Amino acid sequence: ALPICLAGDAAPRVCGTVQVERDAGKSAALAGTLETLAFPPDWVRQVDRDEASALAGLPLARGGVFFSQGMLVQPNRLIDALLETAGVTLLPGKAARVEPAGQGWRVLDEQGAEWVQAQVVILANAAGARDVLAGSGLLDPLPRVAQMHALTGEVTLVPAAALSGGPRCIVGGEGYLLPDVGEGCVVGSTYVHDATEARVSADGQRVTLAKAAGLLSGHFPDFEALVPGSLPGWAGWRAVLPGRLPAVGELQHARGVWLAVGYASRGLSWSALMGDLIAARLAGEPSPLETDLAQLISPR
Numbered sequence: 001a002l003p004i005c006l007a008g009d010a011a012p013r014v015c016g017t018v019q020v021e022r023d024a025g026k027s028a029a030l031a032g033t034l035e036t037l038a039f040p041p042d043w044v045r046q047v048d049r050d051e052a053s054a055l056a057g058l059p060l061a062r063g064g065v066f067f068s069q070g071m072l073v074q075p076n077r078l079i080d081a082l083l084e085t086a087g088v089t090l091l092p093g094k095a096a097r098v099e100p101a102g103q104g105w106r107v108l109d110e111q112g113a114e115w116v117q118a119q120v121v122i123l124a125n126a127a128g129a130r131d132v133l134a135g136s137g138l139l140d141p142l143p144r145v146a147q148m149h150a151l152t153g154e155v156t157l158v159p160a161a162a163l164s165g166g167p168r169c170i171v172g173g174e175g176y177l178l179p180d181v182g183e184g185c186v187v188g189s190t191y192v193h194d195a196t197e198a199r200v201s202a203d204g205q206r207v208t209l210a211k212a213a214g215l216l217s218g219h220f221p222d223f224e225a226l227v228p229g230s231l232p233g234w235a236g237w238r239a240v241l242p243g244r245l246p247a248v249g250e251l252q253h254a255r256g257v258w259l260a261v262g263y264a265s266r267g268l269s270w271s272a273l274m275g276d277l278i279a280a281r282l283a284g285e286p287s288p289l290e291t292d293l294a295q296l297i298s299p300r
């Protein structure tokens with residue numbers, strides 16, 4: 001594989017993550033879980049409320065666990081940089097279906113014109129993959145993938161000044177609050193079922209601001225004065241499969257066609273690991289995933 005050098009804002013930044021426990025008084029159970037799983041403490045450790053607050057640089061509602069290697073990513077910067085990597089060619093358009101061609105497959109657009117031909121085609125278009133598979137007559141043997149649905153939601157950008165400069169590390173729990181990346185602190189997120197469009201809304205911002213408030217303790221008058229509906233934000237879709245695990249791998253009934261979809265709420269973590277998995281299989285290298293885990297996410 002070619003080494004990829006991500007510079008500046010495109011590179012994930014290690015800032016650590018405090019995961020605030022959901023309910024106060026769960027510390028004993030949490031300590032037991034960490035002890036049972038025996039993770040190294042420099043990877044994850046329990047923190048009480050004072051330590052969690054010191055790490056975040058803001059008073060937090062509860063203690064929890066601290067992942068010192070938690071990373072903050074700016075997806076738009078990362079994606080732009082990845083698209084400029086040597087070997088990547090961008091051909092904008094919409095794929096309608098795939099069909100066998102020579103030793104591999106051709107991808108056709110909605111007019112039925114050939115878009116591209118390749119030995120290996122990886123459908124990585126979230127819930128859109130269902131339509132491409134159906135249009136190609138490949139969906140029937142995949143009942144789990146057929147149940148993939150699109151779930152919308154939004155995040156809100158809060159001016160850092162309203163939160164004394166914002167947290168120093170990622171604060172997660174029931175929702176999340178992220179360090180300022182220059183445009184404000186991202187707070188999220190909402191889950192809207194049966195929506196027909198993804199959009200930023202006053203109702204959504206009421207939810208995201210309430211989730212952020214639930215992670216904090218103490219008073220932030222400028223934060224409390226923010227008006228839902230008046231803030232910048234972003235809305236998008238999550239592709240969700242039953243069990244919230246993705247569907248990744250080669251189709252057994254169409255060799256050469258691969259899926260990499262269904263990352264639900266965790267696309268940034270899943271996509272890097274799944275990229276590794278797909279590359280390892282294509283290159284005949286050992287899998288980065290154990291067999292039983294690989295089985296759980298195999299397209300079916």
Ligand SMILES: Cc1cc2nc3c(=O)[nH]c(=O)nc-3n(C[C@H](O)[C@H](O)[C@H](O)COP(=O)(O)OP(=O)(O)OC[C@H]3O[C@@H](n4cnc5c(N)ncnc54)[C@H](O)[C@@H]3O)c2cc1C
Nearest residue numbers: 094095125126128153154189236237263264265266267268
């Ligand atoms: C509000 C919100 C907050 C989130 N927060 C986080 C977070 O903090 N951390 C995290 O890891 N994840 C988060 N996620 C989830 C994350 O956004 C997704 O997991 C991730 O975007 C999935 O990546 P993807 O490339 O598989 O799909 P997408 O990002 O949905 O991209 C799929 C692309 O395929 C294109 N496409 C679809 N059909 C076709 C077709 N037929 N032909 C060509 N192109 C097609 C679409 O236009 C789209 O550009 C969040 C999601 C939402 C909605």
